[in-house]
Amino acid sequence: MKRIQRRTLVATLATASLAVLLPATSFAQKPIVLGFSQVGAESEWRTANTESVKASAKDAGIDLKFSDAQQKQENQIKAIRSFIAQKVDVIAFSPVVESGWEMVLREAKAAKIPVVLTDRSVNVKDDSLYVSFLGSDFVEEGRKAGRWLVEKTKGQSGTVNIVELQGTVGSAPAIDRKKGFEEIIKADPKFKIVRSQTGDFTRAKGKEVMEAFLKAEGKNINVLYAHNDDMAIGAIQAIEEAGLKPAKDITIISVDAVKGAFEAMIAGKMNVSVECSPLLGPQLMQIVKDVKAGKPVPKRIVTQEGIFPMETAAQEFPKRKY
Template sequence: MKKKLMAIAMTAAMVGSLTACGGGAKETTAAPTEAAKTEVAETEAKAEESKEADAGSGKADGDLITVGYAQVGAESDWRTANTESFKSTFTEENGYKLIFDDAQQKQENQIKAIRSFIQQEVDYIVVAPVVETGWETVLEEAKEAGIPVILSDRQMQLSDDSLYEAWVGGNFVKEGETCGDWLAKYLEDQGRGDEEINMVTIQGTIGASAQVGRTEGMDNKLKEHSNWKMLDRQSGEFTQAKGQEVMESFLKSYPDIDVVICENDNEAFGAIDAIHAAGKTCGPDGDIIVVSFDSVKAAFESMIKGDLNATFECNPLHGPRVAEIIQKLEKGEQVDKIQYVDEAYFDTSMDLENILKDRAY
């Protein structure tokens, strides 16, 4: 949209320069040169060709709202679903042009992407930040360029909240607390409510909002249960391979683990592989209780198989909510700064096969 305005301004400037090129008092009587006439004719012809091309595609590129999305990466099934939500929402058919960037879980790559978006004069920037800190400088650059920024999934720690318009994501602290409440009831139902429970946590990427919130939420519940003992915590970086590696280390260091808390589903899949490889069992009928976060389809399959006890939802379908925010901003309307998505939890007591049929991710 901005490029179209610039093109109009440049055309006007060109025409103005042509009418003034004779100079002197008789400026109004000076005729354009043949070269100038040719240049104008070529410009008009190209404009007409572009107009016809836009008509053929159904919508002029200048009419599209350009959105730059700096994604964390593709470290998990959840992230893949999140990316697809944006790609299926921000289409030309819906009135958008999406410029997508995969940062491969590196903050420096996201900062480069944001600066590239600024240079390309996008209309909006959406960021799913790798970590919470270190964003002030680049967001100030976006603000100076007049480009609104929307945060998705993970939050940022900023001294100036005006550097972004809104944040869309899950309530990570609540997710952690819900997990703790579920575990307390599950142990009580098993007759283990007063038993000493040895736990380990495979954390997400340290400093990421999901990691910080889920750890905090679980800590809140640990304080309520003096018989729960957290033996160790290590980062599995939200990946299956690292989750397996961390679980292998835990099993070697702690022979009596009762509960494994995995801060996303993919880490749980790795942990389950490590548990089986060590000759132990897990799930409702196993030696070790395994719980995780995100609730992707593969987590339901793992629960149906009997390996995973429960998964706590983190809804990845942020695309439509972000589009709703953009449409409100386009109309000059105010938007809520913090916008949580709806979330639930699922365990093996539910009709998982029927629930799975309707899952979008």
């Protein structure tokens, strides 16, 4: 009996000595460090996207280094360079605009830090500069908006005058949502975009630009196509202040399908919103884990989305998470 106790004591002491000699990292694996550069906080959509990324990183046990670019490309480039200097494991970012990324992405590649694009893509000659792009098909969102309008005005004679509130100049959603929408409506000459200007994806700018459209075009505007809900909600204020009824005097088509859009539709002030989900966090963290583990990941991962006309808004609203 004493011999067994002595052996147990020796084994215990040996284990304790080993624990002192070996660093703690041998027992606990270091968390993955992710550097994430966000566009900013320009809309309800972006706020929900940021919350999704932060919460999902926490749930996944990923150490998140977060940077807000305040809608400026130079801030994002600085953030990416800072992540490279910190030797993070993976860099992810939602690019403010499509072009101007070659140099900084080459720097990340030279440092052997994989880059994942979220929400928006980049325009680079060498697509090996990033490992994957997770996000919506913005061209298809524009097509959905166009198809809804074609269906809504079927059998209607006379010109349909459209004003367009574009997103941030040079950004992927602004370029692609315009392209997809025009691709559908160009088949019928009755559709005419009479004014098109950026509202920079913000509510305040959406209101300001819509006021200018109303001054220029008066009651000749039949349709507003806004590249996001925040600009559409700002434009609704301008329409009401001009003594017109949104969704009746002017048909309002928007993109994102945030809660604010559903509230506007329930109030009868917006006709339709095309969904663009901001809840990319869980998918992004899975990609980050796979990339770090050396697993192959798809170059393009498209999020699944729908379209919500005002008639379904009250029924769908309780299910919305953003």
